[in-house]
Amino acid sequence: MAADEIFGQHELLSSARSAKRAKRVKLGSSVKVAIRLDGAPAIRAKLYELSATGGLLALSKPFEQGDFVEVEFETSQGKVHAMAELLLPRSVSSSSCFQPFRFIALDDQDHTRLRMVLESLLAQTVVGVPVTKRPAR
Numbered sequence: 001m002a003a004d005e006i007f008g009q010h011e012l013l014s015s016a017r018s019a020k021r022a023k024r025v026k027l028g029s030s031v032k033v034a035i036r037l038d039g040a041p042a043i044r045a046k047l048y049e050l051s052a053t054g055g056l057l058a059l060s061k062p063f064e065q066g067d068f069v070e071v072e073f074e075t076s077q078g079k080v081h082a083m084a085e086l087l088l089p090r091s092v093s094s095s096s097c098f099q100p101f102r103f104i105a106l107d108d109q110d111h112t113r114l115r116m117v118l119e120s121l122l123a124q125t126v127v128g129v130p131v132t133k134r135p136a137r
Contacts, residue, residue, distance in 0.1 A: 054102035062089035
């Protein structure tokens with residue numbers, strides 16, 4: 001699916017983000033992600049880190065900075081499908097690299113699934129406070 005088709009079908013995320021950086025969850029390459037560039041067959045990678053605004057991919061070779069891609073990954077809340085912009089690759093070696101991305105478009109259901117899975121993962125990372133016994137607010 002072309003980027004212009006995705007933009008027509010998905011809610012465009014605001015580029016004017018809050019000054020506060022989104023909380024990140026390290027996944028340790030446990031989540032597989034499919035990446036599609038310009039309708040080409042999917043390239044498989046691992047999702048190393050995730051936040052409400054983007055994430056960090058573990059790839060065998062980097063994409064070009066500024067490429068717009070479709071990303072799709074499975075979560076405990078269901079599949080998340082989004083458009084993303086790839087940022088400057090880092091930690092590039094001859095066999096692998098890490099490349100950050102930022103979400104640029106998610107439909108409402110995907111955004112809800114992403115938010116729910118992040119809330120769940122962030123609650124699990126609170127030391128000494130089990131998810132089921134969190135203090136009332």
